[in-house]
Amino acid sequence: MxxxxxxxxxxxxxxxxxxxxxxxxxxxxxxxxxxxxxxxxxxxxxxxxxxxxMALPTPPPAPEGRKDGPPSGVTKIPFQPGKPILVSAKVNGGGPVTLMLDTGADTTVINPLALWRLGISTWFAPRAEIRGATGTTSVDIVRVQSIEVGEAKAGPLIVVAHDIDFKDADGLLGRDFLNHFNVNIDTAGGVVTLSPR
Structure with a gap:
């Protein structure tokens, strides 16, 4: 005792x-x-x-001539007002994949098939249950070294591998990525700006 x-x-x-x-x-x-x-x-x-x-893996050392740190510039993402905001993203330097920007999602969600195309296996990934608006479902949890949208890069991150049925997207880009940046959504101008914090 x-x-x-x-x-x-x-x-x-x-x-x-x-x-x-x-x-x-x-x-x-x-x-x-x-x-x-x-x-x-x-x-x-x-x-x-x-x-x-959950322990995150240590990121690999930066290639020679490149210094890690905040992105050097600002990323602008155009979108059509009234429609979902779709972004082109690289995961672990590969891709692109198309993700729907979702400021309401805590965690980034990527379709397992899209991860497989990037060479990221979910075979031995831990399983978990998540609750959402449509109920509870079983998912895989995958660690990625980085997600990049233009100049905006964050990682390592833990993402959910789940077969979401979106017509034009491979998943959702959530706050686990977005919280690394100042995010400005200009609905009138149809542009999202990600700038270093």
Whole structure:
């Protein structure tokens, strides 16, 4: 019983950075289903002591002559007002894939077939259940080194691999990417501007 107090102290110390940085966490419910969400606040209170932060891989070193850091310029994405905002994106430097910009989505979602075309396997990816407007479904969780839209680049990121049925898009570009930038959506002018923070 003497080990419980130090364990709780460690969990409390871990909980601080998880909440502050909105890191992805993994937790299991009473039925043994694994869930993933962003930040400890999204985990029901009774499961928080067992929630674990997900470690992200260390990005590979930058090629010679290139310095990592914020993008040097501004990315402008034209769109037709009244229609979904579609962006051309590179994942891990490959692509492009077409993603629908979705400021309401916490996490980027990409069709498994599109990931496969990019050489990103979901074969051994962890499974999770997500809840959305249409109910609960099982998905794969995949780590990617980077997502790029024009000059805007962020990563590593954890994305959801899910077979969404969009006519013109391979998935959704969510806030996990967008929160790295200042986002300005000019609906009258039909342009989205992503600028470095």
């Amino acid at each position: 003497g080990w419980l107090r130090p364990l709780l102290i460690v969990l409390v110390l871990l909980a601080g950075p998880i909440t502050a940085h909105a890191q992805m966490v993994r937790w299991m419910d009473d039925q043994g289903r694994v869930h993933f969400c962003e930040g400890l606040d999204c985990v029901p209170e009774r499961f928080r002591t067992t929630a674990r932060p």
